[in-house]
Amino acid sequence: MNPILEVKNVSRRFGGLIAVDDVSFNVSAGEILSVIGPNGAGKSTLFKLISSFLKCSSGEVQLFGQRISNLSPHEVARKGVVRTFQETTIFKSMTVLENVIVAHQIRAKANLLDFFLRTPRAKSDEGRFKESALSIIDLMGLTEFKDEIATSLPQGYLRALGMSIGLATSPKLLLLDEPFAGMNHEETMRMVSTVGRLRDELRLTILLVEHDMPAVMKISDRIVVLNFGQKIAEGSPEAIQENPRVIEAYLGSEDTALGI
Amino acid sequence: MEQIIVNGLYLGAQYALIALGLTLIFSLMNVLNFAHGQMYVLGGFVTYSVVAQFGMPYLVGLLLAGVTLAVVGGLTERWLFRPVIAKSHREESTMLLAAGIAFFLDAIILLVFGEKQRGIPKIVDGVFNWDFIVVMPYDRIVIGLLAIGIIVGFILFMQHSKTGRAMRALAQDRVAAKLMGVNVDQYSMIGFAMGAMLAGLVGGLLVSITGINLGMGGPTSIKAFLMVMIGGAGVISGAIAGGFILGMLESVGLSVLSDYGDITYLVIFASLMIFLALRPQGLMGKPWG
Amino acid sequence: MSAKKWLWLAVFLIAVFGVVPVFIEITGRSDLYYTLTSVALLSIASAGVWLTFYIGRINIGQGAFALVGGYVSAILVTQVTVNFWLTIPIAGLVCAALSVLIGLPILRLRGVYFAMVTLVLTEVAKLSALALPYTNGAKGITSIPLPGPLVLFDLVLLPGLESIANPKLMFYIIFSVLMVLAYWVLWRIVNSRLGHLCRSLQQNEELASSIGVNVAYIRVVAFSISSFLGGVAGAGFVGISQSIYPSSFQVADSINFMLNCFLGGLGYVFGPMLGTLVLYFGWDLLFVTGRYQLLIYSAILILLMLLVPNGMLSLFDRKKASS
Numbered sequence: 001m002n003p004i005l006e007v008k009n010v011s012r013r014f015g016g017l018i019a020v021d022d023v024s025f026n027v028s029a030g031e032i033l034s035v036i037g038p039n040g041a042g043k044s045t046l047f048k049l050i051s052s053f054l055k056c057s058s059g060e061v062q063l064f065g066q067r068i069s070n071l072s073p074h075e076v077a078r079k080g081v082v083r084t085f086q087e088t089t090i091f092k093s094m095t096v097l098e099n100v101i102v103a104h105q106i107r108a109k110a111n112l113l114d115f116f117l118r119t120p121r122a123k124s125d126e127g128r129f130k131e132s133a134l135s136i137i138d139l140m141g142l143t144e145f146k147d148e149i150a151t152s153l154p155q156g157y158l159r160a161l162g163m164s165i166g167l168a169t170s171p172k173l174l175l176l177d178e179p180f181a182g183m184n185h186e187e188t189m190r191m192v193s194t195v196g197r198l199r200d201e202l203r204l205t206i207l208l209v210e211h212d213m214p215a216v217m218k219i220s221d222r223i224v225v226l227n228f229g230q231k232i233a234e235g236s237p238e239a240i241q242e243n244p245r246v247i248e249a250y251l252g253s254e255d256t257a258l259g260i
Numbered sequence: 261m262e263q264i265i266v267n268g269l270y271l272g273a274q275y276a277l278i279a280l281g282l283t284l285i286f287s288l289m290n291v292l293n294f295a296h297g298q299m300y301v302l303g304g305f306v307t308y309s310v311v312a313q314f315g316m317p318y319l320v321g322l323l324l325a326g327v328t329l330a331v332v333g334g335l336t337e338r339w340l341f342r343p344v345i346a347k348s349h350r351e352e353s354t355m356l357l358a359a360g361i362a363f364f365l366d367a368i369i370l371l372v373f374g375e376k377q378r379g380i381p382k383i384v385d386g387v388f389n390w391d392f393i394v395v396m397p398y399d400r401i402v403i404g405l406l407a408i409g410i411i412v413g414f415i416l417f418m419q420h421s422k423t424g425r426a427m428r429a430l431a432q433d434r435v436a437a438k439l440m441g442v443n444v445d446q447y448s449m450i451g452f453a454m455g456a457m458l459a460g461l462v463g464g465l466l467v468s469i470t471g472i473n474l475g476m477g478g479p480t481s482i483k484a485f486l487m488v489m490i491g492g493a494g495v496i497s498g499a500i501a502g503g504f505i506l507g508m509l510e511s512v513g514l515s516v517l518s519d520y521g522d523i524t525y526l527v528i529f530a531s532l533m534i535f536l537a538l539r540p541q542g543l544m545g546k547p548w549g
Numbered sequence: 550m551s552a553k554k555w556l557w558l559a560v561f562l563i564a565v566f567g568v569v570p571v572f573i574e575i576t577g578r579s580d581l582y583y584t585l586t587s588v589a590l591l592s593i594a595s596a597g598v599w600l601t602f603y604i605g606r607i608n609i610g611q612g613a614f615a616l617v618g619g620y621v622s623a624i625l626v627t628q629v630t631v632n633f634w635l636t637i638p639i640a641g642l643v644c645a646a647l648s649v650l651i652g653l654p655i656l657r658l659r660g661v662y663f664a665m666v667t668l669v670l671t672e673v674a675k676l677s678a679l680a681l682p683y684t685n686g687a688k689g690i691t692s693i694p695l696p697g698p699l700v701l702f703d704l705v706l707l708p709g710l711e712s713i714a715n716p717k718l719m720f721y722i723i724f725s726v727l728m729v730l731a732y733w734v735l736w737r738i739v740n741s742r743l744g745h746l747c748r749s750l751q752q753n754e755e756l757a758s759s760i761g762v763n764v765a766y767i768r769v770v771a772f773s774i775s776s777f778l779g780g781v782a783g784a785g786f787v788g789i790s791q792s793i794y795p796s797s798f799q800v801a802d803s804i805n806f807m808l809n810c811f812l813g814g815l816g817y818v819f820g821p822m823l824g825t826l827v828l829y830f831g832w833d834l835l836f837v838t839g840r841y842q843l844l845i846y847s848a849i850l851i852l853l854m855l856l857v858p859n860g861m862l863s864l865f866d867r868k869k870a871s872s
Contacts, residue, residue, distance in 0.1 A: 051759065053755075053759075072763075073758045073759060074758045074759075074761050074762055074763045074764065075761075075763075077758070077759055077760055077761035078761040082759060082760060082761075083759050084759075085755070085756070085759070091748075091749060091752045091753060091756070092752055092753075093752070102745050102748075102749060103760055105742050105745045165756065165760060166759070166760060168760070169760045169761055286661075290661075292661050292664070292665075294804075340851065340855065343855055344854055344855060344858050347858045347859075348858035348859055349816075349858075349859055350815060350859075351660070352602070352607050352807075352811070352815075353811070353854065353858050353859075355607065355661075355664070355807075356807060356808055356811045356854065357851065357854050359804050359807075359808065360808075360847055360850040360851045360854060361847075361851065363843060363846065363847035363850065364843075364844070364847035364848060364850075364851060366843060366847075367841075367843035367844035367846075367847055368844065370840070370843065370844075371840060371841070371844060478800070478801070482668065482672070482800065485665055485668065486665075486669070489662075489665045493661065493662075526673065526676040526677060526679075526680050529669050529672050529673045529676060530673055532669055533655075533666055533669050533670065533673065534654075536655075536658075536662065536665065536666050536669070537654040537655045537658065537666060538654075540658045540662040540666075541662075
């Protein structure tokens with residue numbers, strides 16, 4: 001299968017500190033790839049580099065064979081790489097449905113003057129957006145909350161809303177930043193099945209960063225392990241669980257067990 | 261050259277005190293006290309009244325200036341800022357409230373003290389003269405030393421006293437401070453009172469040298485903002501640095517560039533804008549964003 | 550738009566273009582024309598500041614653009630003999646261009662940092678007026694003649710003000726029309742997709758960026774419209790006061806524009822208009838209190854901020870009041 005994302009020898013330095021050190025891997029279409037590693041391994045930084053919220057000190061990132069690491073964040077998003085945030089970021093004072101509709105609207109292709117003068121083309125878009133928003137909300141299991149103000153949602157559902165906003169843009173690659181963080185077992189399992197559905201029903205490719213090992217092992221097609229900014233292992237969940245270097249990296253830190 | 265440096269140090273000490281007050285308030289409550297210049301003017305007038313009209317010693321006047329402003333500051337925080345911060349949806353409201361308070365203080369000063377420029381007699385006579393290389397009236401030296409003394413006292417207070425430590429915790433992280441049991445409301449009030457007090461003290465200090473009048477409020481506020489922005493908002497060392505830098509700039513400007521007038525200030529302000537655009541956190545502020 | 554809103558609009562237009570002139574003619578208070586025309590112009594400038602708030606920035610620099618706009622108009626009228634009415638859009642465009650230049654580096658700053666830079670901007674504008682050539686320094690530009698007739702292809706679009714009986718009325722009508730236009734533009738922006746974009750910026754810039762919104766571009770567009778309005782207001786003042794000085798627009802004015810937005814309510818398009826009306830009229834009315842004018846004015850201001858920290862128009866919004 002052709003890789004849709006290629007991370008090639010990417011590094012990022014902050015002064016004297018090397019946060020990400022010569023990391024390379026590919027992500028194939030339709031797979032779920034997880035990036036794991038002890039605290040401080042560079043996972044979040046790697047994410048920011050891929051979505052262009054940070055510039056690479058060296059190396060590059062390619063999407064469908066084209067370099068995206070020199071583009072600005074919004075351009076990368078327009079190419080189809082959409083990132084969700086660790087902190088639940090949403091449009092606070094709108095309802096769940098409005099949040100997702102707005103996400104469609106602000107991505108719409110019509111130009112500024114169209115917006116301003118409210119042309120017929122702009123008007124017909126509104127109907128489409130609402131339909132699309134409703135189906136996304138349904139997929140993410142948020143239908144019962146669709147008319148609630150976003151800030152009144154419980155934590156787990158806020159995360160789902162953040163993802164829904166990202167989905168409104170019809171991404172090709174979804175970057176999920178710790179989607180299971182702070183969730184109890186039941187919420188985690190629900191999110192695991194939701195993410196699975198995104199891959200199966202929407203044919204999305206998903207790259208995620210996570211600490212929750214049981215969830216990672218359950219959901220991932222492949223796993224990349226980082227430690228101190230370097231890639232130390234790559235492979236299937238089973239292979240990773242038995243990889244001595246990975247076990248050593250985790251034993252050396254305070255992190256959770258590997259969930260074997 | 262030495263004269264310029266000494267002048268700069270003297271001015272810098274005064275400005276640093278003003279900047280410290282402003283930065284304290286900003287770091288605690290994220291409020292840029294638009295009324296800071298007016299508080300400075302009020303302090304000056306209180307000292308003037310006490311000394312020139314009631315005939316009391318200078319230090320009493322200075323002390324009363326500090327006390328009055330502390331009270332004004334505390335009351336302002338408790339009864340004006342606190343409810344507005346609680347009720348409003350946007351953080352800009354406090355800035356606007358401060359602007360309203362600035363107008364209000366201007367009005368009070370106008371009514372109570374009048375429009376005229378006021379001053380008090382020199383507190384110490386005589387001039388220090390080192391071979392005409394450095395010429396400095398004794399009273400300026402005294403005022404400069406007092407200012408530095410207050411700055412040092414303030415820093416020690418913030419570093420070592422329980423109140424100071426609580427306020428520093430509050431400035432760093434409001435939520436964490438609350439979780440540690442710090443009474444956020446009370447310390448916000450104390451902090452504001454202290455910030456206002458510092459402004460008032462500078463007013464009391466400078467009324468003996470340059471006099472005080474109603475119109476000085478606004479420009480002083482702007483200067484204070486500039487210092488805090490140059491040095492770095494919310495950082496004590498930044499305020500001091502900003503104060504001394506502005507003092508030095510003015511000292512240099514007064515002696516070297518006075519012929520060029522407006523173009524000089526234009527260049528200074530424009531460079532300032534560019535500096536702030538490139539480095540919004542100032543010299544020592546925490547990197548943000 | 551709902552029927553209720555059309556009704557409000559009708560009432561408003563009748564009040565502005567019908568009731569006011571009639572009232573003034575009957576009572577002979579023609580000084581009110583100047584007052585209300587000033588309100589119209591100031592509310593145009595405040596509308597600009599409102600728009601910058603709309604993209605999540607605190608703009609204390611509108612005074613600078615008003616000053617620049619005024620000087621552009623004054624210089625064009627006195628030295629290049631351009632018809633005054635034409636200088637109004639030109640002043641706006643010059644300010645818009647200037648704001649793009651200035652905005653590009655500074656719009657990425659947020660909160661107080663942006664506010665402080667714009668504060669410095671107002672000072673820079675004043676110093677430029679004092680120091681640069683063609684601006685006549687501290688003396689300003691005075692004795693600017695009343696606008697002449699605006700003629701296009703032998704067709705008189707607007708008569709010269711020397712020739713008509715009631716120039717004040719004409720200024721009032723024209724600038725009120727401009728005010729209505731300015732707010733129409735604001736209204737359309739808010740209710741269009743550009744409005745959604747701006748609101749998303751206000752709420753969460755990173756999120757907007759992460760789903761493909763070119764945040765920097767939107768900010769510059771909004772800021773340039775805002776400054777355009779500032780320039781127009783400044784040019785307008787040159788028309789009615791026939792002079793401009795470096796001190797015509799200062800930091801206090803920039804702050805007042807903000808206050809106008811604030812008092813009316815930052816969440817409402819017509820907030821700045823209402824705020825300007827109340828604050829300006831309020832100040833004028835309090836003139837009778839003599840020395841106590843500033844005291845009472847600022848006390849009321851503070852009181853209003855305590856009682857309606859979200860602006861006067863928020864009183865009409867029961868949904869927000871109950872939350």
